[in-house]
Structures are given as structure tokens and as C-alpha cells.
Amino acid sequence: xxxxxxxxxxxxxxxxxxxxxxxxxxxxxxxxxxSAETRAMQVDDTANPGLLWVQDGADLWTRAPASGRPACAxxxxxxxxxxxxxxxxxxxxxxxxxxxxxxxxINHCRREHQGDPPYGHESRELLALSAYLxxxxxxxxxxxxxxxxxxxxxxxxxxxxxxxxxxxxxSCAACHDDNHGRRLGAATIPQGHPTGYPLYRxxxxxxxxxxxxxxxCMTGMRAEPFAYGSxxxxxLERYLMDRAAPLPxxxxxxxx
Amino acid sequence: MARTLINVPKSAKxxxxxxxxxxxxxxxxxxFRPGADGRIMARDIITDFACHYDGREVFRAELFxxxxxxPYLTFTLVAQAxxxxxxxxxxxxxxxxxxxxxxxxx
Numbered sequence: 632x633x634x635x636x637x638x639x640x641x642x643x644x645x646x647x648x649x650x651x652x653x654x655x656x657x658x659x660x661x662x663x664x665x666s667a668e669t670r671a672m673q674v675d676d677t678a679n680p681g682l683l684w685v686q687d688g689a690d691l692w693t694r695a696p697a698s699g700r701p702a703c704a705x706x707x708x709x710x711x712x713x714x715x716x717x718x719x720x721x722x723x724x725x726x727x728x729x730x731x732x733x734x735x736x737i738n739h740c741r742r743e744h745q746g747d748p749p750y751g752h753e754s755r756e757l758l759a760l761s762a763y764l765x766x767x768x769x770x771x772x773x774x775x776x777x778x779x780x781x782x783x784x785x786x787x788x789x790x791x792x793x794x795x796x797x798x799x800x801x802s803c804a805a806c807h808d809d810n811h812g813r814r815l816g817a818a819t820i821p822q823g824h825p826t827g828y829p830l831y832r833x834x835x836x837x838x839x840x841x842x843x844x845x846x847x848c849m850t851g852m853r854a855e856p857f858a859y860g861s862x863x864x865x866x867l868e869r870y871l872m873d874r875a876a877p878l879p880x881x882x883x884x885x886x887x
Numbered sequence: 888m889a890r891t892l893i894n895v896p897k898s899a900k901x902x903x904x905x906x907x908x909x910x911x912x913x914x915x916x917x918x919f920r921p922g923a924d925g926r927i928m929a930r931d932i933i934t935d936f937a938c939h940y941d942g943r944e945v946f947r948a949e950l951f952x953x954x955x956x957x958p959y960l961t962f963t964l965v966a967q968a969x970x971x972x973x974x975x976x977x978x979x980x981x982x983x984x985x986x987x988x989x990x991x992x993x
Binding site: 675676680836837 | 890892893894908910912915955956957959961
């Protein structure tokens with residue numbers, strides 16, 4: 632199935648230019664479509680449960696790993712110096728020669744520089760650290776890097792976004808480009824901008840990454856979800872961040 | 888120790904109604920859900936919350952399995968005199984946590 636999808640990718644790439652992208656001035660965060668109560672929950676730092684993970688992340692930032700090598704703070708210093716990082720990721724990774732997202736970067740650092748096994752996907756630790764880093768960039772506009780080496784990931788992400796998949800024959804674009812603002816059952820379809828990840832979803836009763844959200848959507852489309860950390864997801868994340876710029880980072884956001 | 892977020896106004900006038908907000912990190916496992924192995928996971932919830940103002944109980948809540956994870960409780964009280972606010976959560980498996988804050992009345 633996946634190999635077929637990869638083969639079809641080339642064919643769909645030509646269609647990519649045809650579909651309409653949302654103009655920058657009309658881009659809206661899912662925040663705007665939420666109820667007043669949920670919005671109030673997000674903007675109040677003593678009511679937003681995502682801040683519990685941010686506090687955990689602040690602890691992990693200064694805690695030395697089991698290997699005895701420096702903690703994150705040992706090399707990077709104050710986390711505030713990384714303000715803006717979450718607004719530009721996924722970035723190009725020299726070592727692997729491919730795009731890498733923030734969670735991938737955290738685990739890469741952990742493996743290479745701290746000599747500890749990487750955190751599991753959706754583990755409390757990985758979510759806490761990425762929420763803490765995202766929190767440093769809260770309020771900053773998403774600023775995609777102009778690195779041409781990211782172009783293949785961008786193109787792959789754009790193609791995946793428009794590719795019809797699953798038993799229902801839906802694509803991301805079919806809802807989030809063509810029908811945003813309309814309803815899918817009781818829910819308003821958002822434009823699908825990943826401005827606040829990792830975010831606290833009331834339905835999850837916990838924090839989750841953008842990949843968890845994408846897997847959720849793919850299951851709903853009755854498609855086989857990509858694996859956590861796969862190149863497809865990183866490419867999609869890159870494209871989604873380009874598509875969302877220059878909306879501000881909201882991490883940790885709250886969504887119903 | 889579970890993480891908590893507590894919002895008490897820095898100061899209040901005597902007789903003023905102030906809003907207190909509390910949030911605690913807790914899974915609130917209902918005791919009805921099967922785990923990955925198919926077995927029902929044991930109940931693990933907070934069952935009781937109380938707030939004392941200057942030693943006097945001003946708010947109490949009982950919680951049940953239908954309460955969502957990370958319970959958020961907000962309530963009001965009348966500021967009378969500067970004094971400590973004590974928040975206590977108790978629950979299954981001997982869970983007990985107490986946090987304090989000070990309400991300054993001017």
C-alpha cells in the first residue's frame with residue numbers, strides 16, 4: 632500500500648500546483664473557532680493543563696542524564712536562548728541529509744550527545760521537552776527556513792497533503808483546503824494549522840504531538856497511518872508549517 | 888508528587904470575593920477501561936479535595952470516576968484577613984498532596 636503511494640507521489644506532484652492554497656491573510660488558527668470557554672482555558676496559564684508538561688520539561692532541561700554527560704542546559708544554557716527554534720522547525724539535518732522535526736532533534740541530541748536511549752514517541756518526557764521548547768517560542772510567528780535543501784521534503788509534504796488515500800478516498804486538502812469553516816458532523820473543520828503542538832486535547836485528556844493528530848486523521852480517513860517518526864510525517868510537518876506561516880506559535884495550545 | 892497549578896490573587900480587599908483556581912496532574916483512571924493486555928486497569932482517581940482558609944474549611948469537593956484527567960477546580964471565597972490557603976487532594980492508593988498559598992488582604 633505504502634509502496635504504491637510512493638509510486639503515485641510523482642504523478643500527484645504535478646497536480647499539487649493546481650490546488651488552491653489558503654492566502655496568507657486568510658490563514659486562521661483553530662483557536663478562533665473554539666468555544667469561549669476553551670479559548671479562556673488556553674490563554675490562562677493556571678488553567679491550561681499543557682503548562683503541567685511545560686513544568687516537567689523545565690525540570691528535564693536541567694536534569695543530567697543517566698550516562699553522566701551534561702544535561703540539555705549544560706550545552707544550550709537557558710532554554711530562553713532557544714526562543715524561535717520551534718517556529719522554524721522542521722529543519723535540515725546535516726548528519727542524516729534529511730529534514731528533522733523538533734522531537735527527532737531532541738532524541739538525536741539524546742542519543743549522540745547524552746549517550747542515553749531516545750525517548751519513546753508520545754512519552755511524557757519527549758512531550759514535556761518539546762512542549763517546553765515550543766513554549767519558549769510562544770507568540771512568535773512561524774518562520775519557515777529558506778534552506779533549499781528542505782525543498783524535497785516540502786514537495787513530498789505538499790504531495791502527501793493532496794494525495795487521496797484510504798477507503799474513503801479523502802485527502803488532507805479535501806477538508807482543510809477546500810472545506811474549512813464548514814462542518815463535519817458536529818465539528819467545524821479547521822484550516823489545519825499546527826500552531827500549538829504539542830497540545831492538550833480535551834478528548835485525549837493529555838498532551839499529544841502533531842504526529843498523533845495526523846495519525847488520528849488518517850485513521851478517520853480509513854487509511855493506514857504512517858509510523859511515528861517516519862520521513863512522510865516530517866515532510867508533512869514541514870509543508871504544514873509553510874502553509875501556516877506567519878500564524879503565531881501557541882504551544883501548548885488547548886483543543887477540544 | 889504531582890504537578891499543580893494554583894492561581895490565588897496576589898492581594899485582595901477585605902470583603903472582596905476572590906476566585907481561586909487549582910489544577911493538578913493526575914490520570915484519573917476510571918477503573919472501567921481495559922489496558923493493552925485486555926485486563927481492566929485498576930481505579931486510580933482523586934476522591935476528595937478540600938481548601939482551608941486560615942484553618943477553616945471553605946471549599947470541599949468529592950470526585951468520581953467520570954471526572955476527566957488533570958482535574959481543574961475553581962471556586963470563590965470572601966477575603967477576610969491575610970492568611971494561608973491550604974489545598975489538599977486525596978485519592979486512591981494513598982494519594983495525598985497538600986499545597987499552600989497566602990492570600991494577602993489589604
